[in-house]
Amino acid sequence: MKIIYYHFDTIDSTNNFAKKKCHQFDEQALTVITASEQTAGRGRRARSWSSLKGKSLCLSFVIQTALNPFFMTQLAALALGDVLHSYSIPSCIKWPNDLLVNGKKIGGILTERQDSSLIIGIGLNVNMTKEDLQSIPQKTTSLYLETEQLFSIDDAVHELVRRFADLILLQDPTCEAKWLERASWIVGQEVIINKDTRPTAVVIASLTSDGTLLCRHADDRYEKLITADIIL
Ligand code: BTN
Numbered sequence: 001m002k003i004i005y006y007h008f009d010t011i012d013s014t015n016n017f018a019k020k021k022c023h024q025f026d027e028q029a030l031t032v033i034t035a036s037e038q039t040a041g042r043g044r045r046a047r048s049w050s051s052l053k054g055k056s057l058c059l060s061f062v063i064q065t066a067l068n069p070f071f072m073t074q075l076a077a078l079a080l081g082d083v084l085h086s087y088s089i090p091s092c093i094k095w096p097n098d099l100l101v102n103g104k105k106i107g108g109i110l111t112e113r114q115d116s117s118l119i120i121g122i123g124l125n126v127n128m129t130k131e132d133l134q135s136i137p138q139k140t141t142s143l144y145l146e147t148e149q150l151f152s153i154d155d156a157v158h159e160l161v162r163r164f165a166d167l168i169l170l171q172d173p174t175c176e177a178k179w180l181e182r183a184s185w186i187v188g189q190e191v192i193i194n195k196d197t198r199p200t201a202v203v204i205a206s207l208t209s210d211g212t213l214l215c216r217h218a219d220d221r222y223e224k225l226i227t228a229d230i231i232l
Contacts, residue, residue, distance in 0.1 A: 001165045002029040010053075012040040014060035015110060015121040022062050022117035030168070031062040032161050036153075041123065044110055045229060049123050052132055055142075057107075057124040057153050061164060062117050069118055070211050070226075072168075073097050073111045074179040076120045079163035080107055081182060083156060089146055093183040095213055096227055099124075103232070104141035122160070126151050176209035183207060186230070191215075194229040 004026055011017055014033040025031045035058045041049035051058050065072065077097045084091045084101065094100045099107035107124040125133065125142035127150050133140045143151045167175060184207050192199045193215060202215035205222060213225045 001169055002026065003161060003165060004029045004031045006031070006033045008033075008035040010037045010039060011035040013038050013042050013121075014058055015042060015112060015119055016040070018060045018062045018117070018119040018121075019112065019114045022114050022119065025062055025117070027064045030161075030165055032157075033060045033062065034058060034157055042110060042121075043108055043123070049108065049110075050136065051123065052128060054153070055125075055127040055132060055144075057122070057126050057156050057160070059122045059157060059160065061120040061122070061161075063120075063168070064116050065118055065168075067118075069111050069113060070096075071176070072118055072120055073109055074211070075167040075175060076109050076111075076122055076164055078175060078178055078182070079160055079167055080109075080122060080124065082163050083159045084143075086159060087143065087147070087151070089143065091182075092185055093179065094232075095183050095186055095207060095230060096211055101141055101146050104139040106141050106143070106146070124156065124160075126153050126156060179211075180207065180209040186213075189232065192231040193225070194231060195225065199231070 014035050018033055037053040038051045038058050041051050043049040077093050080099050081091050091099050091101045097109045098105050110121040112119045127144045128142035186204050187207055189204050193202050202217055205214045205216045207213050215223050
């Protein structure tokens with residue numbers, strides 16, 4: 001697979017760059033945009049995403065594909081989990097596609113469509129210290145905090161790109177099942193769902209490999225969700 005790289009020292013957001021420029025990218029290639037630092041990084045649900053120079057992996061994949069965006073996001077989550085595994089850091093997926101280590105968020109994925117391009121933005125906390133992460137309201141961690149070792153961001157980028165490209169080429173039908181294996185720990189948990197404005201306490205009744213979450217409300221009503229935020 002042809003892979004084309006763009007790297008920026010500082011940029012507002014690699015996803016923003018991808019959105020603006022994707023019509024100029026090679027349609028046959030997997031384009032990889034990385035930045036040492038983002039000044040206006042974006043997360044899911046219009047949140048901001050913090051990054052620090054030399055301490056964060058900020059990357060966007062751009063690909064022309066007819067494949068389902070959620071499936072592509074699942075592949076990215078698997079690739080990211082495999083990178084962590086290669087560093088002997090066990091992780092799981094928190095629905096819909098956050099990466100957790102020891103119950104704390106270490107990485108996230110923001111998938112967006114722009115015309116015929118799919119943009120899959122990935123953020124990973126690499127060398128961030130406790131102080132670096134203290135302003136983030138969620139429970140958060142980094143590779144450094146989990147291992148007390150510093151990591152090369154370039155190496156992590158190359159590992160992630162290699163694994164994601166392999167998964168795309170393989171088109172392995174078992175990927176959804178692998179994703180489910182890593183995400184289904186949530187089933188049976190009592191959680192708070194943040195869907196629109198009002199947080200609601202529910203029990204997760206089931207999760208399917210296409211990412212559909214079924215939750216049971218206090219009045220025994222069931223609701224299917226394809227996206228929301230879960231607070232554990
Ligand atoms: C989330 O968990 O809310 C998703 C976070 C995604 C962050 C990445 S960093 C690279 C890319 N550029 C952005 O502005 N966001 C994504």
